[in-house]
Amino acid sequence: MTSVTDPPQGSFRLSMLINDTRYRSYTFQFIALVLLIGFMAYLGINLVSNLAAQGLNISFGFLGDAAGYDINQTVVEYDSQSSHLRAAVVGIINTLIVAFLACVTATIFGVIAGVLRLSNNWVVRKLMAFYVEIFRNIPVLIWIIIIFSIMTVSMPAPRDFRGEDPSASMLFESFAFTNRGVYSPAPVIDGASGWIVIGVFIASIIGIFAYRRYATKKLYDTGQLLPMLWPSVALFFVPVTLVYFILGRPITLDYPSLQGFNFQGGLHLRGSLIALWFALAIYTGAFIAENVRAGILAISKGQTEAAASLGLRPGRIMNLVILPQALRVIIPPLISQYLNITKNSSLAIAVGYMDVTSTLGGITLNQTGRAIECILLLMLFYLTISLLISAVMNVYNNSVKLRER
Amino acid sequence: MSDTHSHSVAFVRTETLPQLPPPASEAGVVKWMRENLFSSVPNSILTLVSLYVIYQLVTGAFPWMANGIWNTNSLAECREILDGATGACFSVLTERWNQLLFGFSYPSEFYWRPGLAFLLLFVAAAPVMFFDLPRKLLLFTAVYPFLAYWLVWGGTIYTPLFALLGIVIGYLVYARFVKDSFAMGFFGGVIAAFIAWFIGGYIVGAIAPAEPFLEAVQSRDMGGFMLNMTLGVVCVSLSLPLGIVLALGRQSDMPIIKWICVIFIEFIRGVPLITLLFVANVVLAYFLPPGTTFDLILRVIIMITMFSAAYIAEVIRGGLAALPKGQYEAADSLGLDYAQAMRLIILPQALKISIPGIVNVAVGLFKDTTLVSVISMFDLVGMIRGPILSSTDWNGVYWELFMAASVLFFVVCYGISQYSQWLERRLATDHR
Numbered sequence A: 001m002t003s004v005t006d007p008p009q010g011s012f013r014l015s016m017l018i019n020d021t022r023y024r025s026y027t028f029q030f031i032a033l034v035l036l037i038g039f040m041a042y043l044g045i046n047l048v049s050n051l052a053a054q055g056l057n058i059s060f061g062f063l064g065d066a067a068g069y070d071i072n073q074t075v076v077e078y079d080s081q082s083s084h085l086r087a088a089v090v091g092i093i094n095t096l097i098v099a100f101l102a103c104v105t106a107t108i109f110g111v112i113a114g115v116l117r118l119s120n121n122w123v124v125r126k127l128m129a130f131y132v133e134i135f136r137n138i139p140v141l142i143w144i145i146i147i148f149s150i151m152t153v154s155m156p157a158p159r160d161f162r163g164e165d166p167s168a169s170m171l172f173e174s175f176a177f178t179n180r181g182v183y184s185p186a187p188v189i190d191g192a193s194g195w196i197v198i199g200v201f202i203a204s205i206i207g208i209f210a211y212r213r214y215a216t217k218k219l220y221d222t223g224q225l226l227p228m229l230w231p232s233v234a235l236f237f238v239p240v241t242l243v244y245f246i247l248g249r250p251i252t253l254d255y256p257s258l259q260g261f262n263f264q265g266g267l268h269l270r271g272s273l274i275a276l277w278f279a280l281a282i283y284t285g286a287f288i289a290e291n292v293r294a295g296i297l298a299i300s301k302g303q304t305e306a307a308a309s310l311g312l313r314p315g316r317i318m319n320l321v322i323l324p325q326a327l328r329v330i331i332p333p334l335i336s337q338y339l340n341i342t343k344n345s346s347l348a349i350a351v352g353y354m355d356v357t358s359t360l361g362g363i364t365l366n367q368t369g370r371a372i373e374c375i376l377l378l379m380l381f382y383l384t385i386s387l388l389i390s391a392v393m394n395v396y397n398n399s400v401k402l403r404e405r
Numbered sequence B: 001m002s003d004t005h006s007h008s009v010a011f012v013r014t015e016t017l018p019q020l021p022p023p024a025s026e027a028g029v030v031k032w033m034r035e036n037l038f039s040s041v042p043n044s045i046l047t048l049v050s051l052y053v054i055y056q057l058v059t060g061a062f063p064w065m066a067n068g069i070w071n072t073n074s075l076a077e078c079r080e081i082l083d084g085a086t087g088a089c090f091s092v093l094t095e096r097w098n099q100l101l102f103g104f105s106y107p108s109e110f111y112w113r114p115g116l117a118f119l120l121l122f123v124a125a126a127p128v129m130f131f132d133l134p135r136k137l138l139l140f141t142a143v144y145p146f147l148a149y150w151l152v153w154g155g156t157i158y159t160p161l162f163a164l165l166g167i168v169i170g171y172l173v174y175a176r177f178v179k180d181s182f183a184m185g186f187f188g189g190v191i192a193a194f195i196a197w198f199i200g201g202y203i204v205g206a207i208a209p210a211e212p213f214l215e216a217v218q219s220r221d222m223g224g225f226m227l228n229m230t231l232g233v234v235c236v237s238l239s240l241p242l243g244i245v246l247a248l249g250r251q252s253d254m255p256i257i258k259w260i261c262v263i264f265i266e267f268i269r270g271v272p273l274i275t276l277l278f279v280a281n282v283v284l285a286y287f288l289p290p291g292t293t294f295d296l297i298l299r300v301i302i303m304i305t306m307f308s309a310a311y312i313a314e315v316i317r318g319g320l321a322a323l324p325k326g327q328y329e330a331a332d333s334l335g336l337d338y339a340q341a342m343r344l345i346i347l348p349q350a351l352k353i354s355i356p357g358i359v360n361v362a363v364g365l366f367k368d369t370t371l372v373s374v375i376s377m378f379d380l381v382g383m384i385r386g387p388i389l390s391s392t393d394w395n396g397v398y399w400e401l402f403m404a405a406s407v408l409f410f411v412v413c414y415g416i417s418q419y420s421q422w423l424e425r426r427l428a429t430d431h432r
Helices: A021-054 A084-117 A122-136 A140-154 A191-222 A229-246 A271-297 A301-309 A314-350 A356-368 A371-400 B002-008 B028-036 B041-066 B075-082 B091-102 B112-129 B135-153 B158-177 B182-207 B224-250 B255-270 B273-287 B296-322 B325-333 B338-375 B380-388 B398-427
Strands: A176-178 A181-184 A186-189 A251-254 A257-259 A262-264 A267-269
Touching (some): A021 B255, A084 A122, A122 A271, A122 B041, A140 A271, A191 A229, A271 A314, A301 A314, A314 A371, A356 B273, A371 B255, A371 B273, B075 B091, B091 B398, B112 B224, B135 B158, B224 B255, B224 B380, B255 B296, B273 B296, B296 B338, B338 B398
Antiparallel strands (some): A176 A181, A181 A267, A186 A251, A257 A262
8 A cells, every 4th residue: 555655765767857746846836937037037138238229227316307397286395396206206196186085986976876776766776777887888088088078178268257247157156167177165274273173173073983982882881872973963063163263263265266367266176187086986986886785785684684683773783783794895895996096097197187197107207218217116106005005905804804613 | 054044145245246456556556656766755855866867867968869960071060050059960970980990090991801800709709608509610719810810900811820820730739748748738739839830930921922812901000999899809818818827826836936926916906007008108119129129009919918817817816716625625536637627627617706707807908998098099089089089170079979989888898797697697507
């Protein structure tokens, strides 16, 4: 018996490298490694000789040079004399802004559409199915361009708001939808007292969470049910309102107004930002709707029935039994949809929104001609974001993993 | 007793009453509406809001569509005919239809060639998609890529012929050696195919006629929806085998191979497709031997294939991971080696589980082919934004053009996803 299972002793033959399973994996890995190194070397040699032929080199020194172009949406200080590096940073911030806005909006659209698709109302169900199918099956680039066209072609020009009988008017006297973008009131924070109001607001939100935690703990420990809703609402409104008026209304709104040929003041959201934001939100919202629907459907009906037989009310069944379990299914695909939004925001280049692809991978690349360096940095940025989001997702997945057996 | 009763008591019925219809509120349309549309106050509000939305959509779109004008030569003429009324100017579609489909520089006398290739695509795809069709049709599917290449790009028929020949030779060598060991057969086949292509390249160069039967078309002349279709079909079909290899590599016990696959997949999945297209457009040339000129379409195909292969690999990895461990152990206990176990036991099941995911990737990829318009290729979106909207005749016809593009994409993508749902039901072997 042993003679069958024991490996033949001693004699190592060369053919065993390919025929013997003990050595074969080493052979394969060696071949793969050699091929990979050879391929890399081939690319490297080509790169070096190509660069030499064109008199170029790989250097990131250009990042310190003056960029020489303007960016129409800047959060940090930037002018055309700033460096390429600073232009890239402005682009990164713009990418993060539009990605964040689109993520929030897409979640809202997606959750509403996903829940309504399961509604027992036939008209609503079909309408939501229509929304999901239409938006999922048409490329996001087309949506971006369509919304951009709406923003630039169909909206009235600023001069239409002028005169005795203007053909366009501002919404609530504060929002102006023009073909140069949307103008909305902007909050103006007046010195330290303004920040105190904001601080109080944040503190009261933290207070709400602390109170709810305390109430839950009290419920579990003693069975005494404290009121939840009204204290939360009061905490949300009362302190901040008091402080706001005591400190003499330090936060005011700056309304946009028509001056000359354009609107001045307020917050100016460009058509490109809005097109990108809403196209990404509406498109990804359709995907999120499907994730939400799948997550809710994944919870077996027995859970609802079990909760009902324990005597929970329908609202509590949803909050305490269905949602916590459904979220476990919904959140991983939701996070990868956020990742998709961030990556798809690179389509900004199609409508001229100055995100990192348009600055670093667009104008900087064209001006300096340093294609390899620019695209390397661009890929590095997106790679970092994706790896960060994946890491967050792994942490979450581990924390909610069902611990069975 | 009962007899006397029924005869003697006059007011007892002798026959059953005819059934009455149910109350109006408990039957038919009314009941359906009460249950489905107006079951509660919030539900009724939702219904009314939805109906209002639908009404707005229909009344907004209907006059525009119904008043559409199909036979003018420019937007100005459309506006003249409409004379201020609401109406679409669909004549841009009739006038520029060929450009939308084939791009602006594909020779118009050759339009039948990509058209024929498109029709034959259905014939070639049918045996793959529907299992009930005779298996002999798969032979045509095998020949189709070469035939389609010849039809679309033209040129001498010897190029695709020798490419096909190389694959046939490779397969013969594989079939000869695979009995000894899969690895020998596989590598032997690959090497034989490459040798055949190498020799074939010289032979084609020598015997290619100066005036080929189908005139060659430069690939930079391709455009329109044809370009989207070409990129989509080619990249999906190329990335499927590559994705399987990557997925198997990622599941492999060999650390070096595993890590090569992991890094490749995670890198590709971590960057947007646009950056990869930039690589194809401006960077890839630096990594090729000096003096080689590489078609832009070919470079784009390489990058998109890598892109979708990484995603397909992850889908298939999910399928592999979802198989119970018993399947792997069963294959081992039958004495199958790795290649046999994968080919006969693991992959058929894993691929079946992965079909919905693969179809999702395919649909996503097909939609993403529109991104090539960003690197100034004239696909459907590129045609609309470039030559058509900037022409003096059609400057300003946004909605008609984008609606046409949307409809084209919707039909294809919705069709594929419906097929995938049908296939899922068809392949479901479990009983529930």
